[in-house]
Amino acid sequence: MATVVVMPQLGNSVESCLIVSWQVKVGDEIAENAIVCEVETDKASMEVPSTAAGTVLALLWDEGDDVPVKEPLLVVGAAGEDPKPALDAVGWAGKDGEGDAAPAPQPTEASATPEVAAQPAERAAATGAASPRARNLAAANSLDLGAVEEGSGPGGRVIERDVKEALTSATPAAARAGAHGAAAQGTGLGGRVTTTDLTAGPAPEAVAPTMPAARPATAVDADFPGPSEATQVKGVRKVISERMMNSLATSAQLTYTTTANAQGLLDLRKKLKNSDAALGMTGVTIGDLVGYAAVRAAAQNPSHNAHLADGVLTTFERVHLGFACDTPRGLLVPTVRNASLMSLREFSAVSKQLANEAIQGSINPDLLSGATFTVSNLGGFGIESFTPLLNVPQTAILGVDAIFPRVKVNADGSVGAEQRIGLSLTADHRVIDGADAARFLQDLVRFIEAIDITALG
Template sequence: MAEAVVMPKLGNTVESAIILSWHVAVGDTVRPGDLLCEIETDKATLEIESSAGGILLAQLCAAGDEAPVLSNIAVVGSAGESIAEFEPRSYSASGEPPDLPKSPVGDRRGAGLAAPIKISPRARKLAQRHGVDYQNIAGSGPGGRVIERDIERALPDAPAKFTPVAQAMLDSGDYKVAEGHPAGRRVSKADLERVESERFARAIPLTGVRKTIAGRMRESLQSTAQLTLNASADARALQAYRRRLKASDEGLGLAAVNINDLLLFAVSRTLPAFPALNALFENDVIYAQKAVHLGQAVDTDRGLLVPVIRSAESLTLKQLSEAARRLAEACRAGNIQPDELSGGSFTVSNLGALGIESFTPILNPPQVGILGVGSINLKPVEQEAEVAFVPHIGLSLTINHQVVDGAPAARFLQTLSANLAQIDLLLAT
């Protein structure tokens, strides 16, 4: 009896994943637990093990295809069994059904036939009449169908007729007709582009992590009232302590603890006194958090990821440092677990190493605060009638002003600055 292998549900918020590569070919034998394929969610790359044993009868998705969680991706069974019943079995929760796998028919028959391109009869006719290759045109119709307007945009001739609005825009000199608009076809506002707009080297459709980031960033700015406060903290104690750690006995295992770890430590110890900032805001309810689940922004090849250090306030500096390093490495390697990428209550984003003095971090809703950390710079400070240049570290706190007022946010920054300035004493508490 053939069995399907489904795309596992990889965390509560994951709806689909992309197949990166298959490790077992159709016709090969596979045992339960064998590595079947590698996939990428919006958050991480993961390995999928086979849940069944036997001959791999079919791959229902090709590498590069996106498959909804819990949909069938492969069929395992005995040689010769029918796989007809194992269509991908569910669609994503919203909108159109996802594109079907590119070559399911070919895979099943082993003949390698390509699935038909989705194109309307009218668009195909137009493309054929003008000799346009529609194989690689991205369709703008429902479900990615190539429709007439997509072919029209790919046509070489210049247009002749304009809607009144389009004419006025052209007359202003700021716009021109987009390239590829067909001759004789009415030109409307949508067919124009700004004169100064650059032509791009290439168009990269958003997928995976980048698509998620794009959505989250937009949603963050659309759904919250963000206010950023800038301050700086005396960094002499930080730098002094860092030097001592670096020079410490290798056996203590503290040499790798860096300024960022010290900052995370200070934040984890300061936040509990400011419950307004260590909170989640959802559906008009503020959920004040007991623990400090500290998100840390990590730059990876695939884009920004934010792993979460659970209950950071209960960790020693060393534990905190180790956790931060482990998570960051997992993010860069692409094997971070989905659940380690969610559940944060406050985030720290550090661009100091790249020489950024201050910036406006964007909130990671439903969190209500995010701390941006800048570089350490000398700042003139008046000390006993003299001006001394004291190293200061830049701090930029973005809050959701819907639920956090400016003054408590300022007080938090003030306290954090004080704690950083005497980090050695804070470590003793």
Template structure:
């Protein structure tokens, strides 16, 4: 019997350290070569770390949330026979977007390994009274939204951990209702639970990035009302006549098209700014990030070269990238490289929002909810119109107020006269 000391592998792209998100093994577990044992986070992606040898785990180094340098010994494994040389036991990595929500993006909290489907749930011992249920932040959030007491949900994961499949099985069996039943006053009983949650992974990255942006960027906000009555008529017509293989059109693809047409006249708004080196990088290409709420937290999939796509192609990319982000399958390339960002809260978008810049970008456009409101027409008559507000924010070091206003006015012109989008 000998000891193999497994080091944090080099995950590429010049990464020198990574944050531990979640261990999938514990001391005493038997492991096999290529087994997924650890999730770590680099930038906006999670890297699955596989085991290098067959053996038994004798020691783990590092807790979730800790930053570990590449080359640090992180797992000690008892192996039969001689310890293999490091070049004989290479680590393989697979980059993926974090799973399990927070998004994230909560940030991109820890990703829980999905259990393999089974024919029937295994028997699970009852959890001792008062013992805190083990579950990821995503599962806890889901339970809170569904008004489910996690203490009543059997867990089939390691150490009784409650998985998403456990939640599905619990709800399907009627447990959701039984958890809330039990007497006429049970539903109105005061809630006394308190949950402490360590902020790690994507949520920590989001927190750090937003704090840095607010501290260091003097921004300017500009809000304008857009009359989208004609655009909505066109959108409805196109959706009725679209092919089956084309994605359904929402407002966002038209906004992306409008920005792609308007930005060449305000090139400094489609740029990255390095404040430390006083370097502005302006892009001809429009790589439009579209912020998306996912089970892992806020994530920003990127529609690359939006200026070269038609409205249905943009809608298709938006659907594909959004699904990948929500399923935790978006790649690092699909989540990076944006030159300008759109953020929308959909139907709950409110009247005005104050989006925070996605540094090093210098522009972000927020979409608020659409409403039918009375407005005066050219003849002075009050008529119902469909309107929404765009809440934009710009880095005032780079984009002057006049230029910010002119960009949004050009976008307004395209959206209020949608035929011009196709000219």
């Protein structure tokens, strides 16, 4: 009997997966553990292996479908085997509840019904098979869509490109008019002959052809607004959008900014970079050092290392640090669990491993949640100040800005310059007052400016 392969649960918090692309098609012979499709959760993208070997008998979903975990995904069995008994055995009623095991085959030209096989122009006139942009462009230029004999879209559909071509060349109606001796001057754009002109009969011979009137300055530009592309917001991008709106709508966010002397960061980073590779510290970055200092500050300020949900404030003894990670699929926030229990070397190594997995799309979705405090670092992009949004239900998030020179007055009255790093703290004012946020930043500045000592902790 055929085997039904289901959508696996790719993490404890995952409820459904979006099919990005199928890697197999009906009729393919596959081995057990062969990759059948690429899927995307609300946090990461992954590949799904087959749990059975054989011939692919049916693909139950289309690319772009959001499939609940544990739902039938495809059917594998012997070549020519009917997949329906296997689907009936698991109670599959189709993705729409109608028992469809695969998309219905599209009719070929040879098997098309008489209505489908009708002339394209007649089909367009009868069914309006023209895209909205094509109809708008035709209407703006007084072009009869019936004059477009063949559309280049799917199934002969008239699309915007077809209308543009009709506007820049003699229309089929004009060609027919010339063949039958009808008037060469019509009522269409630029004097083109339309089907309306053909049914009205030949124009009086006494009326001499005239040059088309000059195009007024207010005329509609046929190329307006120019090329564009519409993309459905889905997957990770949709989740980010919804979470950001929810963050702003459900919390009282206020951002506080300050700076810290960055010379200690720069000196320690240089020293670690040139250290013995056997010590495992050469890869420690400025971002690692600031993140490590932020963990120490969050541990000393419980209201910042907390969740606020349904009117209940939960503070955490340990700091589980989330960090914003720029990936090809959008913003992800991996969590360094138990960051407050780690050494600097361990913290740096775990952060890099999580970042690499997030960028590659192979991170466990469970490691993209559970943070108690978050850091977002835009300093590498030269940003000197910004307003990070809370990752609710967290009560605070730290934005790390660029290092930049600032003028300072020395004790002897001379003027010099020092390197400063910008810090932007966003806090939920429902539980964190301004003075509390200021104290957090004071602690953070102290940890950063004495980073060599902080790293020993």
